[in-house]
Amino acid sequence: MRNFKRILYETVEPGIVKVTMNRPEKRNAEDPLMLEEMQEAFIEADIDDDVRVIIYAGAGKDFSAGHDMSGQGEDAPDGTIMRRYMDSKMTGVEKTLRREDYQYYNQALYMRNVSKPTIAMVQGNCLAGGLMNASMCDLVVASDDAKFGDPVVRMTPAGVEVLFHPFDFGFRKAKEMLWTGDPLTAQEAFNVGFVCKIVSREKLEEETMNLARRIAMNMPVAVSLTKRAINFAAEASGQKLAWDYHLLIHQLSHASDEAKRWREERAKALDKGGVKEMLKARDGKFK
Ligand code: ZN
Numbered sequence: 001m002r003n004f005k006r007i008l009y010e011t012v013e014p015g016i017v018k019v020t021m022n023r024p025e026k027r028n029a030e031d032p033l034m035l036e037e038m039q040e041a042f043i044e045a046d047i048d049d050d051v052r053v054i055i056y057a058g059a060g061k062d063f064s065a066g067h068d069m070s071g072q073g074e075d076a077p078d079g080t081i082m083r084r085y086m087d088s089k090m091t092g093v094e095k096t097l098r099r100e101d102y103q104y105y106n107q108a109l110y111m112r113n114v115s116k117p118t119i120a121m122v123q124g125n126c127l128a129g130g131l132m133n134a135s136m137c138d139l140v141v142a143s144d145d146a147k148f149g150d151p152v153v154r155m156t157p158a159g160v161e162v163l164f165h166p167f168d169f170g171f172r173k174a175k176e177m178l179w180t181g182d183p184l185t186a187q188e189a190f191n192v193g194f195v196c197k198i199v200s201r202e203k204l205e206e207e208t209m210n211l212a213r214r215i216a217m218n219m220p221v222a223v224s225l226t227k228r229a230i231n232f233a234a235e236a237s238g239q240k241l242a243w244d245y246h247l248l249i250h251q252l253s254h255a256s257d258e259a260k261r262w263r264e265e266r267a268k269a270l271d272k273g274g275v276k277e278m279l280k281a282r283d284g285k286f287k
Contacts, residue, residue, distance in 0.1 A: 001040070001041075001044050002037070002040060004037050004040075004041070005033060005037070006021065006022060006023060006031070006033050006034035006037050007019055007020060007021055007022055007034060007037045007038060007041055008020040008022045008059070009041045009044065009045075011050075011051075012055070012209065013209075014050065015050065015051065015052040015053065015216045016051075016052065016053050016055065016209070016212045016213070016216060017045045017048075017051045017053070017054050017055070018054075018055040018056075018057055019038060019041045019042065019045070019054060019055070019056050019057070020057045020058065020059050021034060021038070021057070021058045021059065021063075021064055022059045023059075024058075024059045024060025024061065024062075025060075026065070026068065027060070027061070027062045027064065027065035027125065028058040028059065028060065028062060028063065028064040028065065028130065029064070029065050029066065029067070029068035029069075029070075030064060030066065030067050030068055030129050030130065030133070031067075031068035031070075031075075032076045032080070032082040032103055033075075033076060033077065033080065033082070034068075035103055035104070035107050036076075036080055036081065036082060036107075038107070038111070038133070039107045039110050039111070042054065042110060042111055042114050042118075043110070043114075045114070045116065046114040046115055046116055051116060052116065052117075052215070052216040052220055052223075053116065053117050053118075053119065053212040053215050053216045054114065054116055054117070054118045054119070055118075055119050055121055055208060055209075055212055056111075056118060056119065056120045056121065056133070056134070056137055057120075057121045057208075058122075058123070058130070061123070061124050062123070062124035062125040062126075063120075063121075063122045063123055063124055063125065063126040063130055063134065063146070064125070064126060064127065064129070064130025064131075064133070064134075065125060065127050065128075065130060066127045066128030066129035066130045066131070066132075066160075067104070067128065067129035067160070081102065082102075082103060085098070085099060085102060085103075093251055093254055093255045096251060096254050097247075097248075097251050100161050100247065100250070100251075101247065104129065104132075104160070104161040104162070105161045105162060105243075105247055108132055108133060108136050108161070108162050109136075109162075111133060111136040111137070112136040112137075112231070113231070115224045115227070115228070116220075116223075116224060116227075117138050117139070117215050117223055117224075117227060118136075118137040118138050118139070119137060119138065119139045119140070119141060119208060119211060119212055120133075120134040120135075120137035120139070120140045120141070121141050121204060121205070121208040122134055122140060122141070122142045122143070122146045122148075122195075123142070123143040123145065123146055123201055123204055124143075124145060124146060124147070125146075125147050125149075125183075126142075126146060126147065126148050126149075127147075127148075127149050127150065127151065127183070128149075128150050128151065128152055128160050129160055129161075131148055131149065131150055131160075132150075132160045132161070132162050132164060134148075135162075135164040135168050135194070136162075136164075138227060139196050139211065140189075140194060140195045140196060141195070141196065141197045141199065141204065141207060141208045141211060142186040142189065142190070142195045142197070142198050142199075142204075143186065143198070143199060143200060143201040143204045144186050144187075144198050144199070144200055144201070145186070145201060146185075146186040146189070146195075146198075147183040147184070147185060147186075148183055148184045148186075148188075148189045148194065148195075149177065149181065149182065149183025149184065150165065150177055150178060150181070151181035151182075151183070152178075152181070153178060153179060153180070153181045154181065154262075154282045154283065154286070155282070156253050156254070156256070156259035156262060156263065157250055157253050157254070158178075158246075158249055158250050158252070158253040159178050159246065159250065160250075161246075161247055161250055162243050162246070162247075163242060163243060163246035164243075165177060165178060166242075167234065167239055167242075168192075168194050169184070169189075169192050169194060170192055173192055186198045196211075197211065262286075265281060265287075266278050266281055266282055269281035269282075
């Protein structure tokens with residue numbers, strides 16, 4: 001196992017591993033290094049015979065603000081796949097597709113497809129790419145102050161790389177979420193079946209552990225095969241095809257002239273008046 005810089009990997013007690021995004025000062029924004037480390041941590045937990053349940057958490061006040069928009073891999077260290085990708089000669093939407101396919105989509109699929117049960121433990125904001133990764137987990141436990149949102153409608157990506165929303169929130173709710181950018185409360189996310197348990201912030205850790213222990217008591221092969229069968233049911237309903245299709249639709253939003261012009265407007269606003277002005281442009285009436 002590599003020496004992780006962005007995450008913590010802990011065996012909390014025999015059979016239960018916790019993978020924690022550990023950048024609280026950046027609200028656990030997921031940069032390329034964090035995403036690679038998360039993938040490696042999930043592989044590690046999956047191949048370790050002693051692990052029965054994986055908990056996925058975020059350190060600090062918020063679960064995650066989503067993919068880190070301040071860097072797209074420029075600082076990826078030598079030896080990472082991301083570094084080699086950044087140094088490739090590819091340009092334009094081909095490069096974006098290849099990067100997102102590798103860095104976001106496949107990483108998310110890996111989290112979803114590990115053979116062991118996974119539980120996302122969510123507090124505070126759980127946004128965009130952070131919500132995408134939480135949605136890859138089998139179960140979600142939330143504190144009562146949790147907020148689940150994908151506010152990317154003004155950032156042009158037509159949702160993040162995996163369009164989990166219709167499957168996780170229902171088709172109409174998915175449109176409402178993605179068209180307004182407004183988050184769901186923990187209670188609303190519970191009502192649509194995304195969250196399986198709401199607890200106070202103080203009890204979040206304890207209640208998540210209780211659920212993990214309850215699952216870890218059972219025969220690992222029974223738990224694992226049940227997961228495989230239920231995930232297959234989702235795929236038989238077209239989930240994976242819809243996700244593959246969306247990854248391409250998402251690239252159209254990167255390549256669109258209107259979207260490019262909008263990105264330039266926001267960059268101008270940022271130059272002119274900093275983040276405050278940029279947010280004003282982003283959140284105001286679209287011109
Ligand atoms: Zn994108």
